[in-house]
Amino acid sequence: MAGTKAKIESIYCCYDSSFAITSDRQVFSWGDNRGHELEHNKPDNRLFKPQLISTITDVNISNNEFTELSIAGSGTFGTVFKVRHTLDDNIYAVKKVQFEDNKEEKEMMIEVEHLKNLDSDFVVKYENSWTEGKQLYIQMEYCSQTLASVLRDKQQVFGRQSAEAMNIYEYFICCEIFRELLECVRYLHEQSPPFIHRDLKPDNIFIIYSRHKNTFVKLGDFGLATVHSRTSKCHTRGAGTPKYMAPEVHSGNTYDTKADLYSVGGIGMTLFDIYNDDCHPNNSSAFYTQFNHLQDFLMSLTENIVDKRPTSGQVLDAHNQWSIAKTMITSNKQEFNEMLNKLKYNENTFFYECLLFKTESMDSVAESLAADTMRCDLALDDIGEHVAAQEVWVQQLNPMTTTVNTDDIGVEVTQVKLQMAVWVDDMRTDVQTLRKGGYSTATIEELNDRVQHVSQRMESIKDQFGTQVLVPLVAKLTEAQRRSPGARQTLMDKYPTIDQLQECIRVVDEMDDRISALGYQDLVSLRIAADKCRAEKRAIDDFGRTVDRCGQKLYELTDIVDPVYVNAYKDVVIKMFSYLTIDELIGLERVSKEFQFCANYWFQKQKTISFNEKWCGIYHPIDAITNCYTFPKQYLETNSDGKPCLIQNKQRIIWLSKKLPNIEYLGIGHFDTDYKTLYDILVAFQSIKCLEMCGLCDFTAQEYTQLGQLLSGRVTKFMANCCDTYSPKFRNKPYRNYSMYCQKV
Incomplete structure (x- = not known):
């Protein structure tokens, strides 16, 4: 790999991305990165040059059920790896935790027990766990994003500076994230006994779409989680991340589930940019009132006095006061569709999918997709007619009398091909989105077939243009060049003239007559006699070369120069052939393609x-x-x-x-x-x-x-x-x- 002397130990090729692990345990990735699948926060949809992810710590899974792909992240007590299961080929997250003794092992197993008990769509799904030596492995569902990556991309996606106010669409998405976060926390606190997560922060809030509940947010990393019972309200001091830690946790006082609500309030402040005094809706904004109510709730959640903090249920019950309805989002259909299209082409697809699924607008995507296929068909009809017209034009073209500007040939086809490639790629993305959102399978398959038909039509038209327009056009232009006056004169100058050929024949005739007088009547005897006379032998050799060159000239000039000129050459060739034996004819006929024409002409005559x-x-x-x-x-x-x-x-x-x-x-x-x-x-x-x-x-x-x-x-x-x-x-x-x-x- 570039920049290192290490050798590649293994390469893993996935459906749309690839990973390489070097001998010094560095991991490089390249390929499709639209959803940060490659662990790169890059603006490019695809990475063509391998880029370093990290240096991995060996997972060393002894049962060989997994293939390590990359490091997905690091938690409080361990490192999480992105792996592929060798049997079902699915992607999972495997958390590796190191322990020193049995006591630590028991403490680590608490997280496993929590995950087993919290089997819900509100929590990252637990799959399996096992130990290898002094290492605990926890297999969970893999989530490609966290709230941290969403927050990192949010301003860039919506194209605003940090001091600028949110538009209604960004605010709607933030409200949906916050509402789902509250629902997840309420689920923990309503368990019997309640759970306290104690480390709620953007890095531990995972983003993965659950189709049957139409949700995106799940909680993960329960390494610090604890059960809160009425008999024991004393919990570990300082557990969590300082930025989102409740004051009572930091100070070592007793605390309960309200500690998590303080963390939720802090996350909400970050999500809605409340810390930035300039970042709020204008007074004329349609959701100004909701935003003010939201600020009030966030301030109450981050109260230092525990009893003044509302529960997650109370904030959810009042969500109509601080959130906005989807009808407000979709009321201006044109503006809404423009925003969907803008988000659709961003490498982080969460924002597009969230706005689309939460507003239940997949019908409009399906309608738009159907309209797009019709638009493509019309464009293909037009370019098909254009190609057919060019095909007729090429058939009727006479480059000898018409000047052809080849710079314009195929420009329209190339433009349509490039545009069609973009459209087809977009339509395929729409099909994948509809499938992900659980849209009607029959409708999806019908739309997918139409997209495939469009793609195949474009390939067919491209092939037709190549075989029916480009190839014949190139052949005609080449032929025109071959028939040009300059080319004809070049060929005429290349070979002997008719007079030169006839003079050669006359010399050989005279020589034949002289030798025949000595009693020789065929070319073999002629050659024997010619050995005695250098002049005659040289004349014979020159004659043989002239015959071959004459055959070449006939081949090259037959359909180019004046037929009278060519016919004169043919007559000379026939005369010359009368001096050749059948063995010599066979030999010459097999020597070259050029002379084969000449020999065949003689044979036919x-x-x-x-x-x-x-x-x-x-x-x-x-x-x-x-x-x-x-x-x-x-x-x-x-x-x-x-x-x-x-x-x-x-x-x-x-x-x-x-x-x-x-x-x-x-x-x-x-x-x-x-x-x-x-x-x-x-x-x-x-x-x-x-x-x-x-x-x-x-x-x-x-x-x-x-x-x-x-x-x-x-x-x-x-x-x-x-x-x-x-x-x-x-x-x-x-x-x-x-x-x-x-x-x-």
Whole structure:
């Protein structure tokens, strides 16, 4: 952790907050702090940076039923820890008290007995107790606030200076706190025998909402409490906190339950700022009379003469004189709702919940929540229409002719998204408040579903804006940039011109002619011969690089520049491809995505192809076929007789058939194969209309018939030659089967 060399020993992640304990037993917390859950009196709703709570004293609960979270406070005789139960996952307070001997232990157990006997909503609920060594542990319900924290925040919440008068809403809340405090004290004093708390002060008055009684105040820390019996009126001298201690307790005289009433009066003085002479309502205030009566009661409660102090019951019976009715609070509905909204957004939610629950105004919250969901739906309708309009605009947009200001794109959606996030968060808070206040479960669930629907609609619209507006818009702007005159010229300058390509082809043509005169007729032989001539070899290498670059240019410029310019490049590419073997084509086609476009274009354009020879039969010279691409002999592996064998090349030829979907003329010369191989190859070339073959092997009559059936209806021109020169197995056999095949076709 920052500022310490200690290591983190454990981290505890709660629903909306987290805690870390270091090796030197320091506790840090961060997360949701709206109700001081993290033990920080901070103005921020959430703490994103871990902040130190305190250095803890080990609780060391041996039964491992609890996980320590933080120190909740320190009382007269011990330290209180905030813990989480490992079984029910609930939060509790565990008070740890140290004792030295059996006598002290018995004294400490008095508080436990008091808590057991005081099972009421007026007192912090007792859960369990146990001892470990010389330590007593008391498990109680956990209260996140005390009256001390309420007093600490009160002026800031209502936005007034200490010398300024209370408004009617602050006074109403203070009256409710004071009335509940009196009810708690009356409960203690009406027990048989009566209890004297003896340490009433803001730190020992806890704030936790009880739904079924609609109350907030409970009494706690009964370490100094005692039972007051008629037979024994002598109690310990000086027990309590000096600021709120009755004079008779301080002086050591006998005292009774009236000592607690003196403490209540002192707490009331602090609650209503009576000590500040300037802090009181104006004479024109609506509750001026009530405030004067309140001062009188507080002065009587703090009388030094015990008999002049009223009982808690007497002050409660006269509460109509010093408190104000809720009808006075809610009479100005607009002003009341404005105050509720102001308190709602404060990190200390007590003031909002107290004003809301005490005035029984949850109906208005539910109505407001329903109206808020309708307001959100209308806002989402508007932004949904806006997104739909932008979607149409993007579809119709031509960035080449229209200037687009991207700074304004999505501004409305972003604003609505941010506003909607605030509204949804507020509505969820309202749902939680209604649930806490015990409002109708059916209504709460209906409202919660509407809030969830609003949140989901916003996410859907945000996704729609991203996929239907932003993505297409970015694609169109990118495409416009790619098609811009500057980008086109950059691409044009990047590659060789048509003249340069044609000059390269001319050089290679001349070289091919010169080498052909020496008896070389294919590129393999050409490369062997080129090794003898550096100039020719360099020309071949340059040619290969030019072909690749030309393919890239076709890929990048096809839909950008003038089609006439592109078509000229395509013609050059077709010419260049006539110098490449199928192996070189396959190699180039797999090299890059750019060249794949170029190769595919060539494959699509190719109509005629011949294996092994430039012409396949004596009846059909190659000159009658235009743009025929012939694969040299070395492409087809040969058998032991030196004759090309289709069997060994079947897979390569079938691969090629898929790349050549528009082949109309197929020539296969001087081959050796079996029936299955030839049949599969002819099946693969679906588009052929003219077939010329030489070198058929000895098939059966049934096989020849099946071949005829395969070609029937597809081939309009068929030429076949039995090549006895290349077919020793067939050389001296009768031509009956072959003739039947030709006749069938």
